[in-house]
Amino acid sequence: MARKPVPEILQRQIVARSRLLRIEAVDLRFSNGVERQFERMQSSGRGAVMVVPFIDDETLMLVREYAAGLHNYQLGFPKGLIDPGETPEQAANRELKEEIGFGAQELIPLKSVTMAPQFFAATMHIFIARGLYPEQLEGDEPEPLEQVPWLLSKAEALLEQEDFTEARSIAALLMTLRELQR
Structure with missing residues (x-):
C-alpha cells in the first residue's frame, strides 16, 4: 500500500x-x-526514558510519586526526561540512580513509544534494567520517592492496583512479561 x-x-x-x-x-x-x-x-526533541528495574530475577522495583495531573500519588516505574547531550541509555541509568539509588550493568531496550501523538511529539524509550549496583544521585523530585518492590509472579495483582494507572507503565510491564517469555 x-x-x-x-x-x-x-x-x-x-x-x-x-x-x-x-x-x-x-x-x-x-x-x-x-x-x-x-x-x-511542542517537544524539546530529547524524549524521555522509563526503566523496569529488576532487583533480582523475581523482583521489580517501582516508585510511588506525586502526579500533579491527577493530584494524587501514583505507582510506576522510574522515568524522566533525557538531558541535553545524553543518550537514552545514559538517561535511563541516571534516572535509576536518582529515583531508586541503583545503576544498571545491563539495559535492554524494549520499545520506544509515544503518547497521544495527535497532540504531542514526545517519545519515551523503555528499558529493562538488570545487574543493579548501589549508586545514588540527587534527583529533582521535591520529596523522596517511595520505593515499592514487586514480585514478578504478582504482575496480575499490579495491574489491579488502584494507583497503577499510567498507560506507559502498564505497557512497560506487559512488554517486560512478553520479553521474559521469549
Whole structure:
C-alpha cells in the first residue's frame, strides 16, 4: 500500500507558553486540498526514558510519586526526561540512580513509544534494567520517592492496583512479561 504524503505545513505559531510547555498552532493543507488548523504541544526533541528495574530475577522495583495531573500519588516505574547531550541509555541509568539509588550493568531496550501523538511529539524509550549496583544521585523530585518492590509472579495483582494507572507503565510491564517469555 502506498504511503500518503504528510500534510503541507502552511504556518506555525506559538499560541501559549509556560515554564514547561509550548502550544503551537499549525495550519496544514492535506493532499486532498482541505486546510485545517491543529494545535500541538511542542517537544524539546530529547524524549524521555522509563526503566523496569529488576532487583533480582523475581523482583521489580517501582516508585510511588506525586502526579500533579491527577493530584494524587501514583505507582510506576522510574522515568524522566533525557538531558541535553545524553543518550537514552545514559538517561535511563541516571534516572535509576536518582529515583531508586541503583545503576544498571545491563539495559535492554524494549520499545520506544509515544503518547497521544495527535497532540504531542514526545517519545519515551523503555528499558529493562538488570545487574543493579548501589549508586545514588540527587534527583529533582521535591520529596523522596517511595520505593515499592514487586514480585514478578504478582504482575496480575499490579495491574489491579488502584494507583497503577499510567498507560506507559502498564505497557512497560506487559512488554517486560512478553520479553521474559521469549
